[in-house]
Amino acid sequence: MAKAKSKKPVIEDEDTGPEPEPVLAAPVRRPESDMVLDLEGYGGEVASALIVNGLRAYLSVVNKGVNVVAANRAHTAFAPVRVEACVAGLDVKRDEAKALVDGHGVLAFLLDDGDERVRYFLPVSEYLEMAEDRGESGLRLEIEEHAKWLEKYRGHPGVRRAFAQLLG
Numbered sequence: 001m002a003k004a005k006s007k008k009p010v011i012e013d014e015d016t017g018p019e020p021e022p023v024l025a026a027p028v029r030r031p032e033s034d035m036v037l038d039l040e041g042y043g044g045e046v047a048s049a050l051i052v053n054g055l056r057a058y059l060s061v062v063n064k065g066v067n068v069v070a071a072n073r074a075h076t077a078f079a080p081v082r083v084e085a086c087v088a089g090l091d092v093k094r095d096e097a098k099a100l101v102d103g104h105g106v107l108a109f110l111l112d113d114g115d116e117r118v119r120y121f122l123p124v125s126e127y128l129e130m131a132e133d134r135g136e137s138g139l140r141l142e143i144e145e146h147a148k149w150l151e152k153y154r155g156h157p158g159v160r161r162a163f164a165q166l167l168g
Contacts, residue, residue, distance in 0.1 A: 042083045043068055046108045049119060050081075053159040055166055070106070072166040079166060080105040082124075087112055090120060090131075090141040097131075097139060100124040106162045111143070120153050121162040 046068050047057035056071040068081040080103045084092050090109045097107065107127050109120040122141075130146060131139040143150065152161055160167060 040085065042085055042110055045110065046081065046083050046119075049108075049121075049156070049159055050163070053156055053163070053167070055159075055163055068108070070163055070166060077166050079103060079163065081108050082106075083108045083110065085110045085112070089143055090122070090127075091138060092127075092131075093138040094133070097124055097128060101128070104165065119155055119158070120150055121158040122150075122153050123162050 043059045047059050050057040050068065050070050054073065056073060056075065058069040058071070060067040060069060068083060070079045070081055071077065080100050082092065082096055082100055082105065084090070084107065086109050090107075090111070092107055099105075100107070101124055105124045107120075107122045107124055109122065111118045111120065127141060128139070130149070131141045134140050141150075152158065
């Protein structure tokens with residue numbers, strides 16, 4: 001029997017012209033820093049803590065500082081929240097705290113404590129009872145002096161306690 005020779009087909013390169021240029025992704029546009037009012041992300045941090053604990057949160061960034069509106073899941077009850085970043089004590093301006101009283105608001109303090117951040121969520125009415133009036137510099141709640149009382153308003157348990165009227 002004769003062997004059949006198989007020839008492999010020869011494929012010639014066709015000249016298709018110049019190779020197409022690769023499509024480059026458009027550069028990512030970063031927001032201009034003068035257009036972002038919550039640069040530190042404090043409002044987002046507090047909003048996240050509220051959401052994790054079963055509330056709805058709406059970020060309201062103002063020219064100086066951050067406010068959040070907390071709501072129950074049904075959107076039938078709301079509470080204003082003032083976010084303050086602190087280092088030594090829980091400080092807030094008197095006018096900003098008193099503006100929250102009628103709405104049964106909450107003061108959210110983000111305290112840098114060395115390597116970690118401690119969060120306190122205080123009903124404004126209780127804060128006003130405990131805080132020291134420092135004249136022009138506003139109100140201050142000393143942390144060491146009120147450590148035992150503050151513990152119940154720290155972190156996630158503090159969110160649940162301060163916003164009990166919205167969670168109940």
